[in-house]
Amino acid sequence: MNELKSCRYTKRMALGAWVGGALFAAGCVTINIYFPAAAAEKAADRIIDEVWQLKGGAPAIPVAPATNSKPATQ
DSSP states (O other): OHHHHHHHHHHHHHHHHHHHHHHHHHHTOOOOOOOOHHHHHHHHHHHHHHHHHHHHTOOOOOOOOOSSSOOOOO
């Protein structure tokens, strides 16, 4: 009977160690999102040009969003 309790205790310890290791590994995950700097700079330049055109009295030209940028992944 004592041997059966020892086996259960060992299984619980192994399961606890596995779950603890999995939680530790999940806590160490880093998510890196790379924002395309060139696309951001182009968009900023377009916005600045648009603002200067509005200040000068000329109508602003509608600008389509950049199509070459990668979508952010999670």
